[in-house]
Amino acid sequence: MMHRIQCKCGALQGHIQGTGTCSRVACYCADCRAFTKFLGCSDDVLDAQGGSEIVQLAQPRVVFSQGKEHLAAVRLSEKGLLRWYADCCKTPIGNTLANPKVSFIGLIRSFLDHSMIEKDFGRSIAVVNVDSAIGDSKPVQKGLFGVILRFIWIVLPMRISGQYRSSQLFNKSGDPVVSPRVLTAEERKALNAEI
Numbered sequence: 001m002m003h004r005i006q007c008k009c010g011a012l013q014g015h016i017q018g019t020g021t022c023s024r025v026a027c028y029c030a031d032c033r034a035f036t037k038f039l040g041c042s043d044d045v046l047d048a049q050g051g052s053e054i055v056q057l058a059q060p061r062v063v064f065s066q067g068k069e070h071l072a073a074v075r076l077s078e079k080g081l082l083r084w085y086a087d088c089c090k091t092p093i094g095n096t097l098a099n100p101k102v103s104f105i106g107l108i109r110s111f112l113d114h115s116m117i118e119k120d121f122g123r124s125i126a127v128v129n130v131d132s133a134i135g136d137s138k139p140v141q142k143g144l145f146g147v148i149l150r151f152i153w154i155v156l157p158m159r160i161s162g163q164y165r166s167s168q169l170f171n172k173s174g175d176p177v178v179s180p181r182v183l184t185a186e187e188r189k190a191l192n193a194e195i
Contacts, residue, residue, distance in 0.1 A: 001016065001017070001018065001019055001120055002015045002016070002017065003015060003016040003112065003113055003116055003120045003121075004113045004116070005062070005107070005111050005112060005113070006111070007067070007070070007086035007088060007089050007091035007093075007111065008044075008086075008089045008090075008091045008110070009086075009088055009089035009091075011066075011067040011070050011086065011088040011089070012064065012066070012067035012068070012070045012071070012086040012088065012091075012093075013064070013065055013066045013067060014062065014063050014064040014065045014066070015063055015065065016057065016061050016062055016063070016107075016120075017061050017063050018061055020057060020058055020061060020154070021057070021058075021150050021153045021154050022055055022056060022057040022121050022122075022150070022154070023055070023056040023057075023126060023146070023147045023150045023151070023154075024053065024054070024055055024117075024121050024122060024124060024125045024126065025053070025054045025055075025056060025106070025125065025126045025127075025128055025143075025147055026047070026051045026052070026053050026054075026125055026126070026127045026128070026139070027051060027052055027054055027106075027128055027129050028049060028050055028051045028127075028128070028129045028130050028131075028132050028133040028138075028139065029128075029129035029132050030132050030192070030195055031076055031080065031081070032050075032051075032052045032054075032095075033046060033050045033052075033132075033195040034076055034188070034191040034192065034195055035074070035076065035083045035092060035095075036052065036092060037191050037194045037195055038074060038076075038183070038191060039085055039090040039091075039092055040090055041090060041091070041092060041110070044110055045092060045108060045109070045110050048134075048135075049133040049134045049135050049138075049139060050132070050133055050134040050195070051127075051133065051139065052108055052109070053108070053109040053125070054094070054095070054106040054107065054108055054109070055106070055107045055109070055112065055117070055121050056104055056105070056106045056107075056147070056150070056151065056154065057104065057105065057107065057154060058103055058104060058105075058154050058155075058157075058158050058163070059096065059103040059104060059105045059158070059164065059167035059168075059169060059170075060103065060158065060163050060164065060166040060167050060168075062094075062105060062107070062167075062168065062169075063168065064168055067086070067088070068168070068177075070086045070087050070088040071084065071086070071087070071093075071169075071177065071178050072084070072085055072086070072087035072178055072181075073085070073176055073178055073179075073180035073181070074180055074181045074182075074183065075098075075180050075181070075182045075183065076183050076188055076191075077182070077183065077188060078182055080182075081095045081096065081097060081098075082095065082096045082097070082098055082169075082176060082180055083095050084096065084105075084169065086111075091110055091111060092108045092110055092111065093107065093108065093111045094106050094107040094108055094111065095108075096169060098176070100164055100165075100167060100169075100170035100174045101158075101159055101164050101174075102155050102159075102164075103154075103155060103158040103159070103163070103164035103167055104151060104154045104155055104158075105169070124143070125143070126142060126143025126144060126146060126147045127139050127140065127141055127142050127143065128141060128143075128144055128147065129141075
């Protein structure tokens with residue numbers, strides 16, 4: 001498989017190589033919404049109830065072929081996830097942990113080839129963090145147990161084999177390839193007021 005990935009303006013491009021375990025997830029958490037507010041792309045990314053569609057897979061499968069200098073990252077708090085984006089056009093890329101040995105990434109739909117998502121990653125979509133969804137009628141949570149099992153199956157082989165070291169998001173020392181911006185409590189509070 002060579003699923004094409006790129007930012008909105010096309011400056012950052014690449015592909016997802018090979019096959020492997022993955023999960024499609026619709027996440028309704030406040031942090032995912034805050035990330036899109038930070039980038040100013042909520043209307044392009046979120047569904048009507050504030051959910052964002054994510055494909056979780058092993059980090060080393062993500063290969064950037066051009067525009068890597070446009071990679072940027074933000075943390076919504078001191079210990080929050082690393083939330084990667086293309087700085088050229090503020091396209092969200094995905095979320096990772098700060099620990100490179102836990103080598104998964106949740107790629108956001110806006111960075112993927114929409115026409116190939118179902119073919120390359122399947123039809124089944126888990127629905128999680130529904131309590132944070134917008135509106136009174138919440139989506140029904142489903143598939144969380146499967147997501148957890150697949151997460152382990154994504155991360156464990158990368159850790160055991162040492163393949164996590166080939167992620168393009170972390171350097172040989174285990175640090176992110178770009179220094180993430182950490183939002184202040186005031187900045188986060190301002191974002192929360194918008195979501």
